[in-house]
Amino acid sequence: MTKEDLPMYAVIMAGGSGTRLWPRSRKQKPKQLLDIVSNKTMIQETVERLEPLVDGYHTIVVVGDIHFKEIDQQLALVPTENIIIEPEGKNTAPCIGLAAVHIRAREKDAVMVVLPSDHLVRNDGRFRKTISAAAEVAKRANCLVTIGIEPSVPETGYGYIQVGEKVEEVDGEDVYKTVAFTEKPVLAMAKKFLKSGDYLWNSGMFVWTVDAILEEIKFLLPDLYEGLTKIEAAIGKKNEKKVIEEVYRSLQPESIDYGILEKAKNVHLLKGNFGWNDIGSWAAMEQFWPKDKDGNFLDAEVVSIESTGNIIHSTKKLVAVIGLKNIVIIETDDALLVCPKERAPEVRRVVEELKKRGLDAYL
Amino acid sequence: MTKEDLPMYAVIMAGGSGTRLWPRSRKQKPKQLLDIVSNKTMIQETVERLEPLVDGYHTIVVVGDIHFKEIDQQLALVPTENIIIEPEGKNTAPCIGLAAVHIRAREKDAVMVVLPSDHLVRNDGRFRKTISAAAEVAKRANCLVTIGIEPSVPETGYGYIQVGEKVEEVDGEDVYKTVAFTEKPVLAMAKKFLKSGDYLWNSGMFVWTVDAILEEIKFLLPDLYEGLTKIEAAIGKKNEKKVIEEVYRSLQPESIDYGILEKAKNVHLLKGNFGWNDIGSWAAMEQFWPKDKDGNFLDAEVVSIESTGNIIHSTKKLVAVIGLKNIVIIETDDALLVCPKERAPEVRRVVEELKKRGLDAYL
Numbered sequence: 001m002t003k004e005d006l007p008m009y010a011v012i013m014a015g016g017s018g019t020r021l022w023p024r025s026r027k028q029k030p031k032q033l034l035d036i037v038s039n040k041t042m043i044q045e046t047v048e049r050l051e052p053l054v055d056g057y058h059t060i061v062v063v064g065d066i067h068f069k070e071i072d073q074q075l076a077l078v079p080t081e082n083i084i085i086e087p088e089g090k091n092t093a094p095c096i097g098l099a100a101v102h103i104r105a106r107e108k109d110a111v112m113v114v115l116p117s118d119h120l121v122r123n124d125g126r127f128r129k130t131i132s133a134a135a136e137v138a139k140r141a142n143c144l145v146t147i148g149i150e151p152s153v154p155e156t157g158y159g160y161i162q163v164g165e166k167v168e169e170v171d172g173e174d175v176y177k178t179v180a181f182t183e184k185p186v187l188a189m190a191k192k193f194l195k196s197g198d199y200l201w202n203s204g205m206f207v208w209t210v211d212a213i214l215e216e217i218k219f220l221l222p223d224l225y226e227g228l229t230k231i232e233a234a235i236g237k238k239n240e241k242k243v244i245e246e247v248y249r250s251l252q253p254e255s256i257d258y259g260i261l262e263k264a265k266n267v268h269l270l271k272g273n274f275g276w277n278d279i280g281s282w283a284a285m286e287q288f289w290p291k292d293k294d295g296n297f298l299d300a301e302v303v304s305i306e307s308t309g310n311i312i313h314s315t316k317k318l319v320a321v322i323g324l325k326n327i328v329i330i331e332t333d334d335a336l337l338v339c340p341k342e343r344a345p346e347v348r349r350v351v352e353e354l355k356k357r358g359l360d361a362y363l
Numbered sequence: 364m365t366k367e368d369l370p371m372y373a374v375i376m377a378g379g380s381g382t383r384l385w386p387r388s389r390k391q392k393p394k395q396l397l398d399i400v401s402n403k404t405m406i407q408e409t410v411e412r413l414e415p416l417v418d419g420y421h422t423i424v425v426v427g428d429i430h431f432k433e434i435d436q437q438l439a440l441v442p443t444e445n446i447i448i449e450p451e452g453k454n455t456a457p458c459i460g461l462a463a464v465h466i467r468a469r470e471k472d473a474v475m476v477v478l479p480s481d482h483l484v485r486n487d488g489r490f491r492k493t494i495s496a497a498a499e500v501a502k503r504a505n506c507l508v509t510i511g512i513e514p515s516v517p518e519t520g521y522g523y524i525q526v527g528e529k530v531e532e533v534d535g536e537d538v539y540k541t542v543a544f545t546e547k548p549v550l551a552m553a554k555k556f557l558k559s560g561d562y563l564w565n566s567g568m569f570v571w572t573v574d575a576i577l578e579e580i581k582f583l584l585p586d587l588y589e590g591l592t593k594i595e596a597a598i599g600k601k602n603e604k605k606v607i608e609e610v611y612r613s614l615q616p617e618s619i620d621y622g623i624l625e626k627a628k629n630v631h632l633l634k635g636n637f638g639w640n641d642i643g644s645w646a647a648m649e650q651f652w653p654k655d656k657d658g659n660f661l662d663a664e665v666v667s668i669e670s671t672g673n674i675i676h677s678t679k680k681l682v683a684v685i686g687l688k689n690i691v692i693i694e695t696d697d698a699l700l701v702c703p704k705e706r707a708p709e710v711r712r713v714v715e716e717l718k719k720r721g722l723d724a725y726l
Contacts, residue, residue: 305712322709323702336699338684338687338701340687346668
């Protein structure tokens with residue numbers, strides 16, 4: 001089989017237990033399982049968006065134990081055996097490695113498209129075009145390919161990639177070398193990055209061959225590789241579950257960015273120009289919910305008097321606001337969040353406080 | 364019977380359909396029927412507060428048709444026949460006149476203590492002492508007695524009474540003449556009133572004999588008096604309900620302040636020093652709900668992060684706030700109000716908007 005004929009797999013990382021959209025996102029129902037932007041859940045959108053390129057039989061979903069059942073139900077297109085349980089969250093490197101050896105257990109080699117399960121893409125066609133081109137690059141150059149996003153604000157919550165020279169054009173998409181990866185920067189540095197024009201956001205979307213990523217893991221994270229080979233040897237055997245459980249729990253947590261991409265020699269980049277948004281806080285809803293004449297973003301029945309720029313969600317209640325400015329109001333069956341828009345990302349602190357107080361029902 | 368032996372009646376005006384505490388106060392459940400400050404409703408508190416002075420058999424409650432049943436149930440102390448239905452809201456003068464002729468139908472004359480049903484008094488003992496003294500004055504001087512409240516802020520929502528010279532002291536309470544009554548003033552005038560020290564708030568609490576008030580009505584509001592005599596003649600007769608219905612609906616709406624007190628010659632005043640509050644908006648709850656270490660007034664389970672001076676009520680939900688300042692959050696089973704504290708009095712505008720939109724379920 002030549003590289004050009006390699007089958008394409010999708011790996012959807014769905015282990016996240018996102019707290020950033022509390023009170024809607026919960027331990028049992030993180031962001032990827034919610035229908036926030038459309039009437040489909042984020043993970044359904046993610047799988048269906050890719051479907052014209054990768055069918056359900058070639059889609060691997062890595063999930064936490066507590067979400068297995070719901071994700072299996074939500075993803076009609078994906079066979080149950082493609083939903084792999086991660087016994088414990090170990091960050092992205094072990095998660096991607098686990099998926100890679102599962103694919104290698106089926107195919108000698110394949111291209112794998114690694115995607116978060118809870119990001120939003122507005123232009124599905126553009127997205128697939130970029131991913132297809134990235135897959136071509138990954139196959140031909142046997143390199144790691146990452147998708148970078150043009151930054152619009154000096155966001156400190158993302159990693160940044162310094163873009164190098166353009167190396168080629170594939171199917172109309174420019175392919176670049178990468179110079180450096182930077183973890184979440186402080187604000188001053190994020191501003192510098194934004195101004196320079198040389199930096200892109202690390203979207204957490206990657207394309208590479210199973211062969212290429214496992215080679216890099218073997219070289220850069222040998223302990224992880226050793227664990228993965230043990231797991232690989234057990235796949236399909238009677239003791240598979242037990243081995244995965246034991247080995248995976250013993251692995252060191254590591255992000256794919258820090259563990260591999262920052263250190264690997266041959267990382268290429270394509271620019272993702274398809275309306276990407278990771279919906280990192282309720283403030284992002286400004287882009288998705290209908291806006292009234294006063295600039296309020298509403299997903300509720302609202303009586304608004306002299307109020308502007310608010311973000312309001314409630315499925316069952318009438319919400320009345322008077323003289324309110326730039327406030328987020330999110331109401332669920334058992335909880336209510338009210339905070340200024342610019343403090344919406346701090347909702348994690350509420351979740352921490354709930355844990356501290358033992359109010360587990362609200363987690 | 365000498366004036367000193369006159370029996371004492373209480374007249375509780377409970378016809379209000381207060382919208383100022385929306386979304387808790389509703390058409391079907393106005394403020395007087397709510398337990399906002401204690402575990403008793405405002406009207407229960409009002410009746411029980413007076414009980415050591417006036418028993419239930421001498422307590423007349425004037426109510427709107429739609430509240431009759433609930434008020435009858437709430438007031439175990441008051442016989443059903445003492446609950447008089449006002450066929451239509453006609454402001455305070457017809458309401459007080461209606462009660463007066465009902466009392467005159469039972470007794471040749473009596474002292475009547477007129478009280479709103481939805482005001483709060485914190486010192487019940489002081490309150491009864493003031494009312495007793497006022498009743499003494501009303502009996503001896505056959506005058507109208509009003510209870511004035513020392514203003515603490517330049518409130519524009521109340522009427523003001525200019526206090527005249529002190530005329531006597533009765534049971535340790537100073538009795539004053541009144542100089543003038545002023546309807547709700549503009550802010551500049553309210554500030555002047557407050558600064559002068561000569562003005563008191565009109566609390567809407569009055570004491571007088573049935574004889575005195577009906578004489579004043581006969582003189583100052585002859586049409587109302589004529590209607591009232593027709594009603595009086597029908598009391599206890601077969602056509603009572605029909606006559607009240609017809610006559611009352613034909614009456615001109617009039618406030619007792621404007622119609623009688625501003626024009627009557629012989630109005631005396633006692634100062635009410637018993638912790639009065641009419642709970643005119645949610646902002647008043649600062650005085651009644653427990654305060655946390657950050658100055659939030661809470662009647663709910665709350666997670667508060669860097670938030671100060673908020674007023675929060677919810678019976679069933681956890682409420683989380685982050686970086687929120689001086690905001691009112693009131694949550695009920697079907698509605699949610701969020702507004703800055705200083706705009707809480709404008710909640711009437713929400714109710715108007717609901718009417719306009721035909722959202723009657725929320726009224």
